Each structure stands twice: as C-alpha cells, then as structure tokens.
Amino acid sequence: MSRPLSGWGRYPRITPETLSRPRSEVAVAEAMARGPLIARGNGRSYGDSALSEGQVLDMTGFRHILGFDPETGLVEAEAGVLLGDLIAAFLPLGFFPFVTPGTKLVTLGGAIASDVHGKNHLRDGSFGHHLAWIEIMTAEGEVLRCTKASNSGLFQQTIGGMGLTGVILRAGLYLRPVETGWIAQDMRPARDLAEAMAIFEEAAADADGPTYSVAWFDCLGQGETLGRSLVMLGDHARLEQLEPRRRARPFVTPEKRRLNVPLDAPGLALNRYTLRAFNGLYYRAGARKAGPSLVDWDSYFYPLDAIANWNRIYGRRGFAQFQCVLPLAGARAGLETLLAAISEAGQGSFLAVLKRLGPDTTAHSFPMEGYTLALDFPVTPTALALLDRLDRITLDHGGRFYLAKDSRLKAQTLHAADPRLTTLSETRRAEGWDSRFASAQSRRLQL
Numbered sequence: 001m002s003r004p005l006s007g008w009g010r011y012p013r014i015t016p017e018t019l020s021r022p023r024s025e026v027a028v029a030e031a032m033a034r035g036p037l038i039a040r041g042n043g044r045s046y047g048d049s050a051l052s053e054g055q056v057l058d059m060t061g062f063r064h065i066l067g068f069d070p071e072t073g074l075v076e077a078e079a080g081v082l083l084g085d086l087i088a089a090f091l092p093l094g095f096f097p098f099v100t101p102g103t104k105l106v107t108l109g110g111a112i113a114s115d116v117h118g119k120n121h122l123r124d125g126s127f128g129h130h131l132a133w134i135e136i137m138t139a140e141g142e143v144l145r146c147t148k149a150s151n152s153g154l155f156q157q158t159i160g161g162m163g164l165t166g167v168i169l170r171a172g173l174y175l176r177p178v179e180t181g182w183i184a185q186d187m188r189p190a191r192d193l194a195e196a197m198a199i200f201e202e203a204a205a206d207a208d209g210p211t212y213s214v215a216w217f218d219c220l221g222q223g224e225t226l227g228r229s230l231v232m233l234g235d236h237a238r239l240e241q242l243e244p245r246r247r248a249r250p251f252v253t254p255e256k257r258r259l260n261v262p263l264d265a266p267g268l269a270l271n272r273y274t275l276r277a278f279n280g281l282y283y284r285a286g287a288r289k290a291g292p293s294l295v296d297w298d299s300y301f302y303p304l305d306a307i308a309n310w311n312r313i314y315g316r317r318g319f320a321q322f323q324c325v326l327p328l329a330g331a332r333a334g335l336e337t338l339l340a341a342i343s344e345a346g347q348g349s350f351l352a353v354l355k356r357l358g359p360d361t362t363a364h365s366f367p368m369e370g371y372t373l374a375l376d377f378p379v380t381p382t383a384l385a386l387l388d389r390l391d392r393i394t395l396d397h398g399g400r401f402y403l404a405k406d407s408r409l410k411a412q413t414l415h416a417a418d419p420r421l422t423t424l425s426e427t428r429r430a431e432g433w434d435s436r437f438a439s440a441q442s443r444r445l446q447l
Contacts, residue, residue, distance in 0.1 A: 002180065005051055008043060014052065021057075024387045035055060038051070046321045063082075065081060074132055102303065115127050115160035125435065136158055159365065169343050182237040187231075219375055221241050320383070348377035353375075354371060357369060
C-alpha cells in the first residue's frame with residue numbers, strides 16, 4: 001500500500017494505489033501499460049493536479065542535466081531536474097532561467113506541465129515561451145521530440161496541459177545571460193490598490209522599464225487602505241552596479257539563514273487579528289525600505305524557500321490557494337470587489353501577491369493580459385465558502401483560474417471561465433489520452 005500524498009497545500013491527501021519512481025523509458029512504458037497514471041515532480045503544485053487514487057509516477061528519478069551550449073544558453077535536461085539545480089549549475093557561468101515561479105524547488109517537467117509564470121510575464125511570457133523542444137512519451141508508448149515546427153500540436157497542448165497529454169521525459173530550455181547574481185530592486189509603497197496599479201501601469205508603459213514587477217498587498221485593508229501594497233520592481237544588476245568588493249565574484253551572494261517550521265501550527269494561530277497585525281507590521285517595515293537597493297537573487301525570487309515546511313503554518317488541515325487572473329479592462333473593479341469580500345469575511349492571507357501579466361499567446365495556459373491575484377487560506381468550512389464566493393466574483397469579471405494552484409474548483413466553474421479547457425478535454429477523449437493520463441484534478445474538473 002502506498003503512502004498518502006498531497007500537494008504543497010497539504011489538501012487534499014490521497015493515497016495512490018501505486019506509486020513508482022522510474023529511472024528509464026522502459027520503466028515509464030511498463031507503468032503506462034498497467035493503466036492510467038499521472039506524472040509527479042517535486043510535489044510543489046498546491047492541490048491535486050499530481051495526485052491520483054490510481055497510479056502516480058514519481059519523475060524525480062529523471063534528474064540528469066544532459067548538456068549545455070554557452071553560445072545560445074540552451075540547456076538540455078531530464079524532467080526531474082529542479083530549477084534550483086539549473087541555477088546552481090549555470091548561474092556561476094552567467095545564466096539564469098528566463099522565467100521562474102516563486103520557488104526554485106519545482107521540476108522542469110512540472111514547470112512545463114503548469115506553464116509557470118513569474119514576475120516578468122509582461123516582458124518575457126511564460127515558461128513555455130523559452131522551450132526549444134520537449135520529449136514526451138505518448139499514450140502509445142512512443143517517445144516523440146516536439147517543437148513548434150515538429151509535432152507542434154502535442155508541443156502546444158503539453159505546455160500548460162497539467163501532465164494530461166503524455167509523460168514529459170526531457171526538455172531543451174533557453175537560459176538568460178546575466179552579469180551578476182544580484183537584482184537591482186526598487187521598493188515602492190502604495191497606499192491603496194489604485195496607487196499600486198498606477199505603479200504597475202507606469203512600468204508597463206515604459207519600453208525600457210523593469211523586467212520584474214510584483215506586489216505584496218494587505219488583503220485585510222479597508223476603506224482608504226484597501227489594497228495597500230509594497231510594489232517591488234527589479235532587473236538583473238549589471239556588473240558596474242555592484243560595489244567594487246563584489247565585482248571580482250559577482251555571482252557569490254551571502255548564505256541565508258535557513259529556518260524551519262517543525263510542527264503544524266494550531267488552528268487558531270491565523271485569524272483576522274493576527275493577520276491584521278502582521279500585515280500592518282509588514283507594510284510599515286517594507287515602507288521603511290522604500291527606494292533602490294541591491295538584493296541577492298535568492299531573496300528576490302524565492303523568499304519562502306528559506307523557510308522549510310512553511311506550509312505547516314496553516315495547521316494540519318492544510319490550505320487552499322486562490323489564484324485568478326482578471327482581464328485588464330475590468331481588473332480594478334474586479335480586484336476591488338474581491339478584496340472587499342475578503343476583508344469583510346476577515347479570512348485574509350499574509351501571503352497575498354499581485355502581478356501584472358501580459359497577453360495570452362498559448363493554447364490553454366493560465367495567463368492573460370491583466371492582473372493576477374494569489375492568496376492562501378487555511379482549509380476551514382468558512383474559508384471554503386469564501387472561496388466559492390471569490391469564484392463567482394471572478395466569473396462575473398471575465399477572469400479565469402490557475403490549475404497549478406487549484407484544489408477545490410467545481411468543473412462547471414472552470415469550464416465557464418475558460419472554454420479552452422473544454423477543448424483540451426475533447427481533444428483528450430478524441431486522442432485516447434484520457435485512458436492513459438488522469439489525475440484527481442482532471443477527474444474532479446472533467447478534463
């Protein structure tokens with residue numbers, strides 16, 4: 001009997017009938033012959049997209065970097081390689097991922113399946129935009145190399161396809177050349193949502209503006225402080241921007257103190273009073289750091305990676321993340337409605353993130369031009385009822401939802417928000433993929 005598995009949110013927990021860790025194509029093909037499966041990376045998707053009551057394939061046995069071309073920045077690697085592995089290997093050579101989510105502990109295969117985005121979607125698109133090729137084991141057990149020009153349909157369907165089109169084995173990914181391991185950050189406090197969005201839009205309108213932009217915001221703010229934020233703009237620092245003492249070793253950054261949450265927090269630890277106090281302190285502390293500064297790459301992109309097991313903060317029942325994107329034209333009205341509902345319910349999150357996204361150019365990935373809002377909520381009946389309300393508000397404002405973060409959406413809600421996923425579901429049935437690749441999420445959402 002396998003052990004119970006969960007995503008990073010620790011909700012839901014599902015015990016698969018079979019959990020295997022293949023190390024070869026033959027072993028993957030043998031697993032496929034046993035029946036439907038879902039591939040799993042490092043378990044950093046939040047909900048049930050890499051869970052199944054049937055067969056789960058742990059792809060972390062595929063963890064070799066296969067080659068690198070410093071002329072083009074093209075790295076070839078197996079699907080179980082972590083983004084952190086790539087950074088450790090290639091940042092000292094002057095290369096960094098073009099796109100990264102908020103943790104470096106995701107696998108290459110998981111990043112492709114979720115088509116992750118980062119703080120620079122407006123400038124550089126999502127993860128899939130920087131792929132040269134993907135090697136996929138199909139439903140027939142055949143390994144195909146897919147590119148934009150060859151097997152292009154499967155290439156496009158697999159990017160953001162949540163592992164439901166085949167098993168990703170290997171990929172070729174372009175890395176970005178950088179001069180240092182530092183980020184030139186500009187911290188800008190915003191007194192409310194309107195001011196935060198004005199900062200984002202000013203940066204977006206400047207063709208030479210910052211590569212990265214993200215905001216932490218106070219989701220329990222009310223009235224004049226609704227949506228007060230700390231907007232962090234950033235670019236990879238050039239060598240000339242470093243102090244002379246750092247220029248000789250521009251990719252060396254200070255080691256961070258690693259923290260750990262050893263136990264599940266009590267259920268009452270997160271409530272409107274503790275969250276309101278934390279949010280007020282965090283905003284004031286950030287406001288004191290306003291202006292330009294140099295921040296090491298790890299602190300800028302991955303602050304939570306410094307806290308092992310931070311998901312235990314939400315207690316034994318786990319947490320659900322809500323992440324939606326709202327189209328640009330109605331984003332402010334939609335965000336204000338969402339934030340008002342959250343504040344009124346007193347069910348806020350101290351991990352509340354706002355980003356400006358660029359145009360949608362993918363088959364069925366999450367981003368569209370507009371604003372994405374992400375918040376964590378401990379799993380309680382009250383919070384789950386609030387999340388249903390937030391779903392309805394998102395639908396009313398033309399938004400859609402991020403499957404890599406989802407653990408509790410209803411199928412009807414998802415398909416109403418994003419008809420492209422109905423097309424994916426129809427394609428899966430027509431191609432026979434649904435009989436080979438299935439997750440708890442795909443069954444729940446009728447994908």
